[in-house]
Amino acid sequence: MTVQQSIRPEAAQATGEVVMSARHVAKHYGAVKALKGVNFDIHRGQVTTLFGENGAGKSTLMKILSGIVTPTSGQILLDGEPVSFHGANDALAQGISIIHQELALAPNLNVRDNIFMGREIRTPRGVDFAEEERVTRALMEELEEEIDPLTPVEELRLGQQQIVEIARALQARSRILIMDEPTSALSASEVEVLFKVINDLTAKGVSIVYISHHLEEALEVTDHAVVLRDGEMTAYAPRAEIDLEWIVRNMVGEGFDLGSPPASRTGEPALIIEDLCVPDPSGHGLVVDHMNLSVRCGEIVCIYGLMGAGRTEMMECAAGRIRAREGAVKLHGCDVSHLSIAERIDAGLVLVPEDRQRDGLVQTMTVGQNLSLSSIAAFTRGLFTSRKAERKVVEDSIREVTVKTDGGGAMIGSLSGGNQQKVVIGKMLATRPEVILLDEPSRGIDVGAKAEVFKLLARTAEERGLAVLYSTSEVGECLSIAHRIVVMNRGRISAEFDHTATKEQIMAASGEAVHH
């Protein structure tokens, strides 16, 4: 598939020499099109920032540029010559390195060994640990971080681990450095140091590709902005020509209708969360900090927040997956905090998890078996399941959530991402719940499927009086079917809006636009 892009980054030629570029790069995962023919340029000694919502294809593009993923079609040009990488080491040998969003460190090894992992300084008498240590110390000094090279990485806090990851990329002396959300775990002073390092690097001719959800922060450091949406490049401009509003407009897109709040009669509070506290897995502090929230029958509430704001933990705690330290979860006034996941499902409280591959689907089973997994009791007669009754449950579910499939007997892996998500939702709806929690229900599915998922939720809330609580990190999705928008920031509710709020108000309350 070769889609000719209407927007070509030709204007860029004037501002700097192009060192690496992607031409009509596409990547398909089965039926899912992660990238649909993207053009992208990296300029020597400058910072190019990639903007886009979750699932827009940013990470896929970065993985292609750094050799981790092979594109389905299209070309990568390095210094004007076409190249194809066989793995990340191949790209590294060409001077391209990547700092991953998810840390790629060995927690059991110390800082020095992590920085030199796979490229140890070898001498005839073994590894030159003294020299490695000296280089590590110098790197830590440059990054203004007081970390001893011999500290095991697992003893560092997340931000410091991020620094080690950055030091690792610096040590490789790459000419192209890709940074995927490098600041997500950093404190404000650490971000300042990182920006200073970025300036030093660009002055030395290193080219940087930068990805961040902190838009203002990215604007501070970037020279060029490229916006991706649903696997396509929607806009390109040099720094001088753009502002925050331009980015948001191009990221979110206009004119696509994700629905509006249904006119359902909202009734009694169905779900009440009182003073809920969830401890951080590492043991320091709280990820959900004394949170209070109530959702009424027939009401749709959206939780907006950045990664790490505590949305996932709050929902998993409400569903019984993780234990609360304090507080209560009440369903129609009854405390369900002590119940197991299965008992909460029976009581009418269900969760559609964030990661559908890991937590939502059983890949070894068929579409029908996945759909009926939570409601087996409904078609069990005595000891055995009734095939006829199960077929009815499956057929009803497929019809209700409009899954496009060859039938209940098809393998779940044969469906597209959007249809898989509908199966996970359909599975939970088949239990006839009263409250449904959905953690990022639109993650990794295309715009058309998003609209269908939201339409389905709106209809179910209206017809069944279902209480719906969904989370999202895409601001455009807050202003769709939700009656109410709750913004979470660092484990607390930082603001609450009705559906007439603006995108700017919501983003400001999440701590996205301004970095503390």
Next chain:
Amino acid sequence: MADITNSKPAGGGMGLNIGKILLEGRAFFALVAIIVVFSILSPVYFSLGNFLIMSSHVAIFGLLAIGMLLVILNGGIDLSVGSTLGLSGVVAGFLMQGVEIPAAGVVLYPPVWAVVVLTVLLGAFVGLINGVLIAIFNVPAFVATLGMLYVARGVALLMTNGLTYNNLGGDAALGNTGFDWLGFNRIAGVPIGVIVLALVALAVGLVLARSAFGRWLYASGGNERAAELSGVPTRGVKISVYVLSGICAAIAGLVLSSQLTSAGPTAGTTYELTAIAAVVIGGAALTGGRGNVLGTMLGAFVIGFLSDGLVIIGVSAYWQTVFTGAVIVLAVLLNSLQYGRSGR
């Protein structure tokens, strides 16, 4: 808009389908090939009498393999079944010799049905320990059952001081005759051991295909996190499969010691490996979630008919070991061909 059919969509060309049928029915075709080859090589191989004798050998592995299948479907492994088999035989033998109660000054001779029940309960108890260690205390299945492999074997050796209980026939005067019925008798010409295997296979097959428990097992083996979030009691399922595996091992122990009318503490050594091999040859994935009783039965018959066939045509026992190993590796190779590409 949603077209619902349970039949598989018609595939492309016929040539492609033949390869697919051969791959999916590989255990069956392997069994047919084994029977054909040995029937040509030896005149005595292809007879009903020989098939029944070989089947009564298969019954032991087959029972262990059914229990192992349940554990492997859950994504675990049970290395203790061979030792549990040995321990069960020894306990049955011990009970048949009479239990002396010093306080009352009497010797109790439990009837055979009580011996059978107690032995099966013992198997369930061994499985329960495995299950609790694995599901509640998060001990890796490999390690927990490896420990049980040693402990159960050690207990069997301690109970007998390394000796074997002979003469399990019982005494009419004591009212405990009939233990050899399991191993020697036939109904309509079919050895009881084979009938027991068929009944257990049928029951487990039905449970897997039609009960809620079966569905829970496939789901938690395929993706435990997703199953748990869907309301499946994953811990209960996990404990249950080890208990059921222990029960299968105890039944196998009863059948074996009845066939031999003796119970030795070293009976069943390395049988756990044969059971795993049967499950794998039957097409189950060691990662869990895939496999069925029919495949496992075919796997058990492939191993049993192959090794008995080699004995009949007079191949050295050492070669048998080599052949069995090669068949196992080939089976796993084909499994990865079948499953390796279906995932993304």
